[in-house]
Amino acid sequence: MPEVISAVLAQEGLVWLIFGTFIAGVVRGFTGFGTALVFLPIAGLVLPPVQALVVLVVMDLIGAAPNLPRAVRDGHPGKIALMLAGALIALPVGLMVLFSVRPELFRYAVSGIALLAPALMAAGFRLTRPLGPGLLFGTGVLSGFLGGISGLAGPPVILLYMASNLPTQAIRGNIMSYLSAFGLLMIGVLAVQGRFFPEAALIGLLLAVPNLLGNLAGAAMFRPERAKLYRATGYAIITASALAGLPLWD
Numbered sequence: 001m002p003e004v005i006s007a008v009l010a011q012e013g014l015v016w017l018i019f020g021t022f023i024a025g026v027v028r029g030f031t032g033f034g035t036a037l038v039f040l041p042i043a044g045l046v047l048p049p050v051q052a053l054v055v056l057v058v059m060d061l062i063g064a065a066p067n068l069p070r071a072v073r074d075g076h077p078g079k080i081a082l083m084l085a086g087a088l089i090a091l092p093v094g095l096m097v098l099f100s101v102r103p104e105l106f107r108y109a110v111s112g113i114a115l116l117a118p119a120l121m122a123a124g125f126r127l128t129r130p131l132g133p134g135l136l137f138g139t140g141v142l143s144g145f146l147g148g149i150s151g152l153a154g155p156p157v158i159l160l161y162m163a164s165n166l167p168t169q170a171i172r173g174n175i176m177s178y179l180s181a182f183g184l185l186m187i188g189v190l191a192v193q194g195r196f197f198p199e200a201a202l203i204g205l206l207l208a209v210p211n212l213l214g215n216l217a218g219a220a221m222f223r224p225e226r227a228k229l230y231r232a233t234g235y236a237i238i239t240a241s242a243l244a245g246l247p248l249w250d
Contacts, residue, residue, distance in 0.1 A: 012046050013045060013046030014203075016042060016045070016046065017042065017043060017046065017047075017055075017203070017207060018207060018210050019210075020038065020039050020042035020043070020241070021039060021059060021063075021207040021210045021211045021214065022210040022211065022213060022214040023038055023214065023237060023241075024036075024037075024038035024039040024211065024214065025063050025064075025210065025211040025212065025213065025214020025215040025216075025217070025218060026214040026215075026217050026218040026221075027214075027218065027233075027234045027237055027238070028060075028063070028064060028176075028214070028215055028218060029067060029214060029215040029216065029217060029218020029219040029220075029221070029222065030218035030219065030221045030222045030233075030234075031172070031218075031231060031234040032071070032171070032172035032173070032175040032176045033154050033158045033175050033176070033179065033234070034154075034234050034237070034238055035056070035060045035063075035064070035154075035179070035211070036056055036060070036151050036152050036153070036154055036179075037113075037114045037117060037118075037152060037154065037155075037238040037241070037242070038237055038238055038241045039056055039060075039241075040052060040056060040110045040114070040150070040151050040152065040245070041107070041110055041111050041114055041241045041242045041244060041245025041246075042241055042244065042245060043055060043056065044103070044106060044107040044110055044111075044245050045107075045244075045245060047200070047203075048103055049098055049103055049106040049151075050098070050099070050190075050195050050197070050200075051197055051199070051200040051203075052106075052151065052200075053151045053186065053190070054190060054195075054196055054197055054200035054201055054204060055200050055201075055203045055204040055207060056151055056183075056204070057183040057184075057186045057187055057204070058187075058200075058201050058203075058204025058205060058208065059203075059204040059205070059206075059207040059208040059211045060179070060180075060183055060211065061180060061183045061184065061187075062204075062205070062208035062211070062212060063208050063211030063212040063214065063215045064176060064179070064180055064211075064215055065180075065212075066212070066215065066216060066219070067176060067215055067219050068176065068177070068180055070173070071172065071173040071174075071176035071177045071180075072173065072177050073173065074169040074170055074172065074173030074174075075170060075173030075174040075176070075177045076170070076174060077177065079131065079136050079174070080174060080177050080178050080181060082133055082136045082137055082140065083136050083137065083139055083140030083143065083157065083178060084140060084178070084181055084182065084185060085137060085140060086136075086137040086138065086139065086140025086141035086142075086143070086144060087140040087141065087143050087144030087147065087153065087182060087185060088144065088185060089141060089144065090140075090141045090142070090143075090144030090145040090148065091144040091145070091147055091148045091185065091186065091189055092148065092189055092193075093144075093145060093148060094144060094145040094146065094147060094148015094149040094150075095148040095149075095189065095190075095193070095195075096148070097148065097149045098148055098149045098150070099195075104247050106149075106150065107245060107246070107247050108246070108247060109149060109150045110150050110151065110152060110242075110245060111242045111243070111245045111246045112242075113146065113150055113152045113155060114152065114238055114239075114241065114242035114245070115239060115242045115243070116155075117152075117154075117155040117158070117159070117238065118234075118235035118238050118239055120155075120159055121158065121159060121162055121231070121235065122231075122232075122235055125159075125163050126163050126164075126165070127160075127163045127164050127165070131160070131164060135160070136160075139156050139157055139160045140157075142156040143155075143156045143157050143178075143182070144182075147182060147186065153179065153182045153186075154175070154179055157174075157175060157178050157179075158175055161174050161175055162231075172222075
């Protein structure tokens with residue numbers, strides 16, 4: 001164990017990981033989403049793909065925990081469970097693809113999705129029909145597959161709920177609840193596959209502290225009447241992180 005701790009503290013780019021984690025927590029705290037969209041492009045600069053996923057899910061589960069009870073109250077747990085059922089089917093398939101590609105492709109995929117997601121969210125598309133079981137299950141399948149190949153399980157769910165006519169608190173609550181539950185799902189699948197690496201988990205525990213502080217700061221700033229401002233700020237931070245994470249700058 002001392003050797004593992006020493007390796008964690010000697011991790012290249014640890015300062016950048018800490019900074020990126022805090023900013024990701026702030027975005028998550030006041031918008032309900034954005035941790036992976038901000039963190040993974042930065043993490044991809046210094047960590048192998050699977051280790052980056054382990055770090056993300058560990059630190060995000062702990063960092064978002066204080067905001068989760070409110071999110072569950074504001075959201076709809078039954079609908080979240082339906083999306084998770086779809087995600088469970090597709091997540092192992094996405095991970096299988098991830099394990100077979102080069103790290104550079106992982107970084108391109110992460111940055112590409114992170115650039116596309118804010119553009120789609122800002123486009124203002126709106127659903128004219130209720131969120132039925134088929135739509136929710138299908139969104140979960142897409143989320144699980146994207147979560148497996150890139151760690152970005154959030155965009156399909158975020159787009160779905162932001163296109164709905166639900167109140168801001170319900171949108172935020174559903175997204176936060178789903179992302180936390182998906183993190184537990186990811187840990188379970190990686191553990192079964194023997195890829196839940198202890199060094200990465202320890203880095204995730206270390207980064208949970210700045211992530212937690214960022215989440216608390218973001219939640220303290222959240223006001224439902226300022227939802228548009230928070231979203232615009234989140235989009236800008238996500239875009240900047242995605243551009244910085246592109247392999248073009250190596």
